[in-house]
Amino acid sequence: MKITDITLTPLKMGKNLLRVQTDAGVEGWAEALGPNRIIPGREAVFSAYLEQVVKPTLVGENPLAIDRHWNALALGRGEVFHRMPGWAVGIIDVALWDLMGKETGLPVFRLLGGAARTTIPLYWSTGSGWRMEPDEMLDQVKAGWDMGFRAFKIRMDWRGWRQDIDPDKDFALFRRVRDFLPPEIYLAFDANNGYSVSTAIQQGRRFEALGIDHFEEPIPNYDLPGLKQVADALDVAVSAGEQDAYRWWFHQLVLLGDPDILQPDVLNAGGVSEVKRIYDMATTLDKPVMPHSPHAGINSMASLHVYATVENATRPHEFSAEFSGPLDEVAELYGEHVLPKNGIMELTEKPGLGIELNEAAVGTT
Numbered sequence: 001m002k003i004t005d006i007t008l009t010p011l012k013m014g015k016n017l018l019r020v021q022t023d024a025g026v027e028g029w030a031e032a033l034g035p036n037r038i039i040p041g042r043e044a045v046f047s048a049y050l051e052q053v054v055k056p057t058l059v060g061e062n063p064l065a066i067d068r069h070w071n072a073l074a075l076g077r078g079e080v081f082h083r084m085p086g087w088a089v090g091i092i093d094v095a096l097w098d099l100m101g102k103e104t105g106l107p108v109f110r111l112l113g114g115a116a117r118t119t120i121p122l123y124w125s126t127g128s129g130w131r132m133e134p135d136e137m138l139d140q141v142k143a144g145w146d147m148g149f150r151a152f153k154i155r156m157d158w159r160g161w162r163q164d165i166d167p168d169k170d171f172a173l174f175r176r177v178r179d180f181l182p183p184e185i186y187l188a189f190d191a192n193n194g195y196s197v198s199t200a201i202q203q204g205r206r207f208e209a210l211g212i213d214h215f216e217e218p219i220p221n222y223d224l225p226g227l228k229q230v231a232d233a234l235d236v237a238v239s240a241g242e243q244d245a246y247r248w249w250f251h252q253l254v255l256l257g258d259p260d261i262l263q264p265d266v267l268n269a270g271g272v273s274e275v276k277r278i279y280d281m282a283t284t285l286d287k288p289v290m291p292h293s294p295h296a297g298i299n300s301m302a303s304l305h306v307y308a309t310v311e312n313a314t315r316p317h318e319f320s321a322e323f324s325g326p327l328d329e330v331a332e333l334y335g336e337h338v339l340p341k342n343g344i345m346e347l348t349e350k351p352g353l354g355i356e357l358n359e360a361a362v363g364t365t
Contacts (some may be wrong), residue, residue, distance in 0.1 A: 001026065001103070003063050006055055006092075008032060008047065009362060011333070013325025015297070016043070017362060020095045022063055028099025029355055030091050031298045049088045058092070064103065066096045070273045074246065086245025086270040093271025094302045094353075101352030108305040108353055112276055115308040118347040122319040122340050123186060125294060127155030130162070134176035141177050148342030151186035151316040152177070153216070158194045167195065167203050178210045186316060190216035197226040204234040214239050214261055214290070214315075227257035239263045242292030246270050247277050254285055261315070265292040266303040275306045283312065290315045296324040301338055301353040304345055317345070333361045 001024040008016040011034065020028040033042050057072050070093055076083040101108045109115040124144030129137055141152055154177055156170055174189050181187055189207055191200065200218035207215060214237045219226050221243045231238040239261035241253055245268055253259065264278045275291070282289045289310060293303040296319065307313050319340060321327055331339050335356035337348055348354050 001062060001064070003058050003061055005059065006050060006095075008050065010034060011325075011362065013329055013333070015325075017357075018091055018095050020058075020063060020092070020099055022099070024103075026099055026102050028063065028095035028097070028102070028352070029298055029357065030094035030098065030302070031295070032091050046088055046091065049084055053082045053084060054088075054092055063096055063099050066093070066100065066273060069093075069096060070271065074270060074274075086274070087267045090265075090267035090269065090271035090274070093273050094266065094299060097272045097302065097305075098298070098352040098355065105351050107347065107349055107351060108272065108302070109308045109347060112272070112306060112309045115347065116311045116313065118308055120304055120308060120345045120347070121151060121316040122149065122343050122345055123151035123153050123188070123316040124149035124343070125153045125155065125190075125318045125320040125322075127157040127190070127192075127320070127322060129154055129156040129170065129173050130158050130165075132173065134172050137173045138176050138180055141180065144343075145181075148340075148344075149319075150343050151213075152181065153188040153190055153214075153318070155190035155216075156192045156194050158192050162194055164196050164199045165194065167199055170194070171203065171206055174207060174212075175210060178212075183211055186213045188212065188214040188216060191218045193217050193220045195219055197223075197229050200230045201233045204230065204236055204238075208234065208236050212236050216240075216263070217242065224253060224256035227253075227259060231257070231259050237261050237288070239290060241265075241269075243268055246274060247281060250278050250281065254287065261288045261290050263290050263292045266299055266306065268292070272302055272306055275303070276309070279306065279310050279313075283310065288315065289313055291317060293318045294320040294323055296321060296327060296330050297334060297338060298353060298355055300324075301355065304347060305353060308347055319343075319345075329361075333358055 005021045007019045014034045016032040018030045018032045073084045073089045126140040216239045237260035240259040241263045242265050264275050291303050
């Protein structure tokens with residue numbers, strides 16, 4: 001079996017469907033960004049990588065040689081010497097694992113060594129707190145509550161460099177949600193890099209007094225010594241890593257920043273292959289993991305399949321409906337089983353990532 005082509009098909013939900021096609025008729029699928037107002041230009045950048053690096057490297061190759069292909073794209077080995085960013089490698093890697101599962105008839109979690117669990121609780125992740133008042137954020141949380149979710153995270157989603165812009169309002173948002181939720185219900189806060197070290201420590205202590213389950217990205221991701229100051233000063237679990245690529249950065253993240261929880265993103269970190277390696281490293285270092293995964297669909301399923309294999313992955317997995325288009329359209333395109341029920345995801349024995357693509361629903365914008 002050889003790769004014959006790799007294509008992008010625009011989807012009406014605003015993403016692109018990436019297809020790795022083979023001469024055996026087996027395809028692997030992943031989602032690539034479409035036009036994006038938050039990350040402008042990324043679609044064009046990926047298209048350039050696809051045409052100039054990925055296709056020259058992979059077309060004509062055996063798609064099942066996943067490690068070799070990962071090394072070629074991430075490390076620049078082979079005839080096309082260009083090291084790609086983690087998020088671009090991640091898209092291709094997700095599709096290759098999906099393809100391998102279909103070829104072998106096995107779900108990806110079995111190819112990765114088997115699942116510690118196939119029933120995975122999720123938390124409802126809702127954002128844009130920077131532009132909301134407390135009651136508006138509470139309405140977003142209530143929407144998740146009404147759908148059956150029983151764990152939550154609110155995000156500030158600051159754009160650009162907004163250090164310490166309004167921590168009192170951020171705290172008011174958290175307090176309003178915390179007052180609504182029963183005390184035993186999981187609630188986390190994501191500062192989205194929004195604080196300085198001193199403000200993060202002060203804010204974290206205020207969150208602790210109300211009851212918080214994890215404090216995410218309190219300061220900019222590049223300030224590893226500052227992250228260690230925050231993590232050391234607080235009792236709440238501090239998490240980091242969603243923006244970071246490759247296991248080498250995560251090694252330095254632990255050595256210098258020492259967060260309590262590692263949260264790789266299945267695309268940003270470099271795909272299923274690399275997230276699995278990061279999880280193995282985290283297990284060796286006795287670090288809990290909790291992936292960043294704000295999309296419903298193929299990439300969310302990829303993240304869940306890897307997370308299912310980790311014995312100590314006991315915290316809920318992220319779920320957000322904000323960046324995926326209407327959930328009924330996601331279900332129509334990929335199958336109802338890609339969406340949770342009452343805040344719980346059940347992984348199936350369907351091969352690959354379990355996607356049942358409805359070709360009739362593959363439409364352009």
